[in-house]
Structure formats: C-alpha cells, structure tokens
Amino acid sequence: MPNNLRRATIAVTMIATLQALSLLFAETIARKVGDTLVYEVVSQGHISGGHPPSQAYAPQAPQNSSIKIAVTSIDSDGTALVHVSIDHPYPAQQLANKGPAWVVAAGRKGWEDQNRYKEFDARLTRDGALLFMVDLSPQEQAAEDTKGKSLAKVAQAAVAEVNDPKYQAMLAENQASGTFAVPNVIALSCAKRTLLATGDSWHVVSKANNAEYDVKVTGTQAFRGRDAVVLSAKSHSEYPNSTNDTDSIVYYDLQAHVVVGAHLVNTGNMHANGMTSTVTTDLNLKE
C-alpha cells in the first residue's frame, strides 16, 4: 500500500475511533436534586396453546402506567437517590361492564386506594440504570398461620395483607424492577464498554436477576427527538418443565446516559401443557 494511502487509512480509522469515543465519553449531564424522569409504560399479555379455560385466550386490554423518578439527593459517586411513584390509572373502560355498578365502584375505590401506595425509594446510576432496594427475602414474606381460623377470618386477613401499604409498595417496586431489568442490562453493560459501534455484540451476566443476555448494537436513530443508540438484548432460559425467552430492543441516549425507550417481549413456554404466555411491554421516556 502506498504511504499516502496508508496515512489516509490511518487517519480515517483514527477519526472513526475518535467519533466513537466522543460518543461514549460525551459529557454526562449531571443529575441534580429535583430532576424528574417520567416513563410511560404500556404492557399487554397474550396466551396461546395449551388447555386453559377459553376466557384465558381472550385478547387482553393494554395496561397503562407511568413511572415517575424524582431525584432527592446525590451520592458522592454521582448516583442519584430517587423517589419512584407509579401511577396505574383505573382501567375504567376495560372494567365498565364487569358487574353491578356498586361492585364496579367498590373495585374502583380499592384500586385507587392501592394506587396511592405504589411508591418507594431507589437509586439511579450515572449511566441511567434504575436500581431497586426492595426486600423480597422470604423472611419478610412469612405467611400468616391460618390454623384454627374460619375461612372468613382468613379471607379478611388476606385482603388486609394485600391492602397493606408496605405490601403494595413492594409489589410496585417488584413490578418496576421487572420492567427495568433489560434496560438496566443495557445501561450497566454499556457503562463497562470502552467503544460502541454498530455490529458490536457482547454477553451479559446479570447477578441481579441471575440471567444472561446477548446484546448487540444494531444502529443509531432519532428516537423521540433524541439521538439514540439502538441495542437488542436476547436471553433464553431452559428449565425442566419450561423455557423463557426475552427479545428486546432498547433505545439508549449516550449523551444523557439514559434509556429513552424500550420494546420488551417476554415469552414463557410450558412443556407440560404446551401453553405459551407472551407479555409485551413498551417503555418510553416522556419529554
């Protein structure tokens, strides 16, 4: 190769590398107390195969919710301590004709009562991963002893348990934890990469949920007004009686270090009855 061509090749390579580096090491927009992120979440389930009751196959209405993340303080390492509130509006249209008016009204009141308690504290890393502190240890979930109690008493106690604000907060935190599992995989693993380029792929072992993912950079695109890197994340788990797959697309803003959107598909298949359950979740950062 002639010298001038070699020099040109080296120069182009260096420019490309610098561009990639500039993307990755772009100045992080520092978070500050009072900053707020709001994600809109739409989730929809679907069942196929197997032999469940026929109503299980009925198309399920999408469930809408929003996750508001408010920064309350900043750690010395830049991690933000945040307060998370989940709003899961009562699906009035979906439940409009599900019984007598007084039953629907009671259901709505119960729903809205529970909705008030869906808030908790978490940590938002500099890279945009939302890390949860939920206590799911069995020590905190010991079932009440029901021996010698009437059915009515047991039922009352059970309802009281799930109406407990602490229990509702735990449910909400766990639900958000599931929603952010893959986005966190992207944010945390991108943070450990020195370069990102279309076609790059890597394998992620997540100690948080004991899962593994194959991640690939599929390109860049404008997403809701931002320049986003588009990444795919896939996982496959096998168990004696079932398999579980996730196939997700995540849109990550490298400049702001925040996940701006995700399309998450989780598919579970049970060998025993051939039933497949698919849950699709769309997550979008509201501007």
Add this chain to the structure above:
Amino acid sequence: MAKPPSPDSGHGIPGTIQGLAGFLPLDSKMTAPSTFFAFFLLLRQGLLPASFSQDAPLENPQKSAIAFDQIDRVLLHGEPPPPLDSFAVDAAVIRALPPLEGHAQTRAGAVAQTAGTMLINSALGFVPIAGPLVAAASSRAINAAQQAAEKRQNEEHAAALAHFISAGSMSHFAFYQGWLRSEGRWELTIVQPDQHLISVANLTTKTVRTVDTRTAPETIVIDANEGRPPPALLGDPVVERLPDATIGGLQARGYRTTATIDLKYALNWCGLGRHKVSQVEYVTDMADPQAANPVTIARFLSDGCQPASTASYREPGHLVLYRSTTADVDTSKGTTLMFERGNVRALDESSLSLFSVPAEFKKEP
C-alpha cells in the same frame, strides 16, 4: 478424546481449578471469554473462588485429582440443619423426591408455576426467586380479593416448593489436572482450560454447546448491588472448636463461629437489619481443589443469606465436608444455607471419560 495437560507441561497452572485463571479474566469486565454461562453457573454453585467476582488475587494453586458429590440445602422458618455425616440419608431423600409438575389453569397461575419451576432451578443457586415472582404474579390481579387469593395460592405453592428446597439438590464434581466437571440436576459442564473449551450439555434434551473461549464475544458481568454497603460485623465473633468427627469415613475438624451482622439492605434470603449468625464448618486434611481466597468475616458470616464461597473459612486450602450457616438462630425466621459433601474419592487416568460429553448428545451451534 483429548488428554489433559500433564502437571508439568506448562499449561497455565496445572492440576487445579486455578488453571481457569489462565483464560477466565478476573475482573468484572471480561475481555476474552467464554460461555460465561458455565463459569457463572459454577460461581453460583460456589465452586469457583469468590475472587473471580471480587477481583481478589488467586492463591494456593494445588494439584487436584479428586471427585465428590455435594448437596446444597436451604432451610427456612427455623428448620434446624441436619446432623453431621448424614450425606447418605439426605441423598436418599433427594432421590425419592417426586418430579415437580405444573398444572397451570389461569394466566396468573401460569406465572406462578413458571416461578415454581424457576425456583427449583435457582433456589439452590441461592437466589430467592420465590419472593419476586410471587409478587409479580400477584401484581397482575385486578382487585384486593383477587390479589389476596393469588397471594395465598402462591404462598401455598411456595410452601410446597420449600420442601424441595429443604431436601436440597445434588451436584457431582470432578477435578483432574486442571479440568473441571460439574453435573447438576439437568446440566453438565466441562471446562478444559488448556484447550480453551467449555462444554455445556443439557441432560434433558441431550444437546451440547461447546464454546471456544478465544473466539466468544466479550462477557460483561453486571451487579445491581455494586456500591452498596457490605454486611457489617457487630462486636467480635466467637470461634469455638468442636470435637473432631468422622464424616463419610474422613476425619474432620469442626468449628462453630457465632456473631451478629448488620445488613444495610436485604441480602437474598435475609431481610435488612441485624441478624444473629451461627456457622458450623468441618474440614479435612485433604486439599481443596479451589483456591483459597480472602473473604471478610462479616461476608462469610452472611453465608446464611447469600453464600460467598465453599472454600474453608477456618482452614483455608482444606476441603470442607460440611458447612451450615444460620441467620437468626433459634427463631422462626431462621434461615440456614448449607452444603455437605460425600463420596470423596481420588481420580486417576481411568477417570478421564468423566471429562467428555456422551457421544449421542447432539451438538448445538
């Protein structure tokens, strides 16, 4: 079938799992792996030194040609650990367990049953997956009554699963001149560092996937607990020497360590707060095929919540035959995580067939 490297052939560090260090990177950003799958599985089972995940230097390389069986158990709600030398009895209990079958009827039920299956898979990897998935299942219910009913259903299911967790899971391990074989309930992993190969076989589907660690994609380990305060020790631990015992025909020395630890966040099986801990460990004179690695006292006393290692804490470098760690001793919240080993035996060249996947297994790309 390929032969393992001879002890003096210069392939990494011969004759021990330490040989893995030659190709498995030690920091959290892996640079040249692997079906890290197998590696993580081993880490989960506590066979790889915790230093793989803690960036600590490896020590005490040892030649090993040894095999043993291991039972891992999780005992909840104050169930006491079994007496010493009960490996054979416990193994019989595991063999007698019925298969766990799902009977999902509803969507929420399906979620719970999948959780159950996952629990069987993961609980013995010391991940308390029951809690999160029970909660996830319940969260799909429309109203409090449905939530309550599902919560009860899931708790009953979890209670049934607790029987399996309590009985434990049997794994079989073999080490020979740097090669490692691990066989669990439905998976067989063979690691051959000198050949840069890791094979993971599914014993149910009779398929095998082999990865050349030199060409596999980069593996990155992420941990949502990074940056959190570690368990703290309150006061001084008390170490008591226990009478010598014979376990599986081997002489063993025993120790009981008691202390109180403080958790600033929930650590798998334990809730946050203070926990009185008791740990009983019996070790032999035999060398442990895994390298010894330093673990803080507070961390190893947290083994009742989430194990750090199966290496000896009291006599580093020696093989542990029995260890139980109980958090919240003598209370109904008591949680014990333990392992016991049996059928400890030396290997020789006639054992090499252990390190190959049966020929009838179908190869996956």
